[in-house]
Amino acid sequence: MEELVGPNGQKWANMDPEERMLAAATAFTHICAGQGEGDVRREVQCSQYDPYSKASVTPGKRPAFPMQLQYPHIESHTASETVSEASQRLRKPVMKRKVLRRKPGGEVLVTDESIISESESGGETDLDLWDLKQRLMNLQFQEDRESPVDTSQKVNLPHEYQGISQEQLICYLQREGMGSPAYEQDLIVASRPKSFILPRLDQLSRNRGKIDRVARYFEYKRDWDSMRLPGEDHRKELRWGIREHMLSRAEPQSKPQHVYVPNNYLVPTEKKRSALRWGVRCDLANDGSLNIEEDDEDDVVDLATNSLLNKLIRQSLVESSHRVEVLQKDPSSPLYSVKTFEELRLKEELLKGIYAMGFNRPSKIQEMALPMMLAHPPQNLIAQSQSGTGKTAAFVLAMLSRVNALELFPQCLCLAPTYELALQTGRVVERMGKFCVDVEVMYAIRGNRIPRGTEVTKQIIIGTPGTVLDWCFKRKLIDLTKIRVFVLDEADVMIDTQGFSDQSIRIQRALPSECQMLLFSATFEDSVWQFAERIIPDPNVIKLRKEELTLNNIRQYYVLCEDRKDKYQALCNIYGGITIGQAIIFCQTRRNAKWLTVEMMQDGHQVSLLSGELTVEQRASIIQRFRDGKEKVLITTNVCARGIDVKQVTIVVNFDLPVNQAEEPDYETYLHRIGRTGRFGKKGLAFNMIEVDKLPLLMKIQDHFSTEPPSTPSLDPAQEPSDAPVNVTITVTATP
Numbered sequence: 001m002e003e004l005v006g007p008n009g010q011k012w013a014n015m016d017p018e019e020r021m022l023a024a025a026t027a028f029t030h031i032c033a034g035q036g037e038g039d040v041r042r043e044v045q046c047s048q049y050d051p052y053s054k055a056s057v058t059p060g061k062r063p064a065f066p067m068q069l070q071y072p073h074i075e076s077h078t079a080s081e082t083v084s085e086a087s088q089r090l091r092k093p094v095m096k097r098k099v100l101r102r103k104p105g106g107e108v109l110v111t112d113e114s115i116i117s118e119s120e121s122g123g124e125t126d127l128d129l130w131d132l133k134q135r136l137m138n139l140q141f142q143e144d145r146e147s148p149v150d151t152s153q154k155v156n157l158p159h160e161y162q163g164i165s166q167e168q169l170i171c172y173l174q175r176e177g178m179g180s181p182a183y184e185q186d187l188i189v190a191s192r193p194k195s196f197i198l199p200r201l202d203q204l205s206r207n208r209g210k211i212d213r214v215a216r217y218f219e220y221k222r223d224w225d226s227m228r229l230p231g232e233d234h235r236k237e238l239r240w241g242i243r244e245h246m247l248s249r250a251e252p253q254s255k256p257q258h259v260y261v262p263n264n265y266l267v268p269t270e271k272k273r274s275a276l277r278w279g280v281r282c283d284l285a286n287d288g289s290l291n292i293e294e295d296d297e298d299d300v301v302d303l304a305t306n307s308l309l310n311k312l313i314r315q316s317l318v319e320s321s322h323r324v325e326v327l328q329k330d331p332s333s334p335l336y337s338v339k340t341f342e343e344l345r346l347k348e349e350l351l352k353g354i355y356a357m358g359f360n361r362p363s364k365i366q367e368m369a370l371p372m373m374l375a376h377p378p379q380n381l382i383a384q385s386q387s388g389t390g391k392t393a394a395f396v397l398a399m400l401s402r403v404n405a406l407e408l409f410p411q412c413l414c415l416a417p418t419y420e421l422a423l424q425t426g427r428v429v430e431r432m433g434k435f436c437v438d439v440e441v442m443y444a445i446r447g448n449r450i451p452r453g454t455e456v457t458k459q460i461i462i463g464t465p466g467t468v469l470d471w472c473f474k475r476k477l478i479d480l481t482k483i484r485v486f487v488l489d490e491a492d493v494m495i496d497t498q499g500f501s502d503q504s505i506r507i508q509r510a511l512p513s514e515c516q517m518l519l520f521s522a523t524f525e526d527s528v529w530q531f532a533e534r535i536i537p538d539p540n541v542i543k544l545r546k547e548e549l550t551l552n553n554i555r556q557y558y559v560l561c562e563d564r565k566d567k568y569q570a571l572c573n574i575y576g577g578i579t580i581g582q583a584i585i586f587c588q589t590r591r592n593a594k595w596l597t598v599e600m601m602q603d604g605h606q607v608s609l610l611s612g613e614l615t616v617e618q619r620a621s622i623i624q625r626f627r628d629g630k631e632k633v634l635i636t637t638n639v640c641a642r643g644i645d646v647k648q649v650t651i652v653v654n655f656d657l658p659v660n661q662a663e664e665p666d667y668e669t670y671l672h673r674i675g676r677t678g679r680f681g682k683k684g685l686a687f688n689m690i691e692v693d694k695l696p697l698l699m700k701i702q703d704h705f706s707t708e709p710p711s712t713p714s715l716d717p718a719q720e721p722s723d724a725p726v727n728v729t730i731t732v733t734a735t736p
């Protein structure tokens, strides 16, 4: 070990920081020169710095200061040639070059500036040197600053370099030309933590091709590192993992299995159906109950039979209703008729369909409207009749009578306000037209997507206004000029509600002048009626008097309650107190409907909820389940107020009274709601749950329909009060 001395031989302790730095740098140069590290570029640069003397340090001798240009105040000393010469011997000259220079004093100097190749013998020492330099560079990025003493200890400097700061060493390395700026930067980049901020490539690439292999390696490595995307390593591992997994998998992948499941369901013939019908009737006659679920002999057949029986039970109940026949002979009843269906000159296949549905005689509206609708030339009609008196059947018969089965394009168009109603009307067309060969129906409703350009060959289109408009004008699936019969079901709402009105009237205006227009509803406000008469050319009119609007087969009650909870309690009391076939409970808002559903479910009732926010599939499934009697109670909003025809519904509950935006009673909706019970002459009950402050609303409804004063209530719909007036409507009951 030798002591490190300054350029003028002064002791380390006596040197100022700058002199120390120079001493260290000189010592470092000594190492470089002495170990024969061979970098052609550095050698060249070295000669550029001082063309007159080559910097080299010999152990034991004072290190020469090589950078006169930067430090002119320090005199240059003669460098020892010993090591330099020895190292030169280990190098091969690549290009010989002698340079002639004239000094300021006029003296001429000849210097050998040949370019020499890398030494092949200095590999090991190069590595040591490389390691030392790299560690020096790395230290620059350590977060905590260390004292010069610490640094020198860390890099294991010989004791003569102890105390020299890292910055000083690096600074010297850069000036001395131990590496070009690019080279140094390579080292820095290589040793930096990975970053996605790209280093300055312009600087790096400037010397590309000239730099040595190690530097180039680091440059490429840096490029590679910087080009990676976040998560690349992880993804790479994942890919390899999958590849390995695939390679190591012994068994081949199993192919999907195709299992054939035979369809055991046989569509029952008419003979079978009548046999079943008789069976059901006998069962009902014997003990009045029919336990379908107990019969579990054959599961597959059971499901089909079950569903069929459900339908037949309902059908048989309608068929066995003698009350309807009695009413149809009563001139004051809306079901009264003098004529038979045969007298209405209906086609034979239609008559077959009607009888298959269990209709014996037409209702009043059917008897009156059908001759007008079937007349030649066709006549327009605006018709009003109470809920559940057979309006749908009437216009369906008109459409089926006018359609030409041989022409395969839409000829009849029917608009309904809701998806459910459109679906229900379509089913009536299907059932009634069962014997009309080649007559088909198509549903223009949300969810039924028909590709643009498809040729629609079905003759009857039933839909909601929005979708029909889309099919007619946007998709051009329906040619409105070929439509012969146009029906607006629930015409008042179709004309009066803003969205529907725009759409329906746009469609109606595009129809040909010879197209027959039929408007049906149970309710028509005067203003709507006038508007309807304006838009329909020369219409026939069937209109009810105000006092005929309500049906005396539906008895109406109200229950005074404190609040929502109290209403719910009253509902439970009614529910538990009387025999209910099926019930529909109307709420004014979706929120209330949801709340009530949850309450009832928590109390163990089997209820279903139908509101507008559900998807069409959900709505269709809920209504079908309710029709099939799977749920006894349907909680809903005004979405089901109109047209829905479920014969078993014996009770309608208005959990909230229907009001319009001005918080005034919505008379039409009230009438349509209660009309969900008491279908075609059956008896029904309607209950109104009223908070005390809402009583004036109820009184307004009572006045509007000019109802009789309240009478003694009877909660059993089967029990007809003998002294009941014809139009008993609202009866006051005490809070249960």
Ligand SMILES: Nc1ncnc2c1ncn2[C@@H]1O[C@H](COP(=O)(O)OP(=O)(O)OP(=O)(O)O)[C@@H](O)[C@H]1O
Pocket (backbone or CB within 6 Å): 358, 359, 360, 361, 362, 363, 366, 385, 386, 387, 388, 389, 390, 391, 392, 393, 394, 521, 522, 642, 643, 644, 645, 647, 675, 679, 680
């Ligand atoms: N002539 C008839 N004989 C027996 N039942 C009938 C007859 N006409 C219709 N019905 C039945 O009466 C029920 C009510 O008929 P429909 O739905 O056509 O009435 P609506 O007047 O359209 O009712 P809403 O005003 O609620 O729309 C249906 O179940 C239907 O099958």
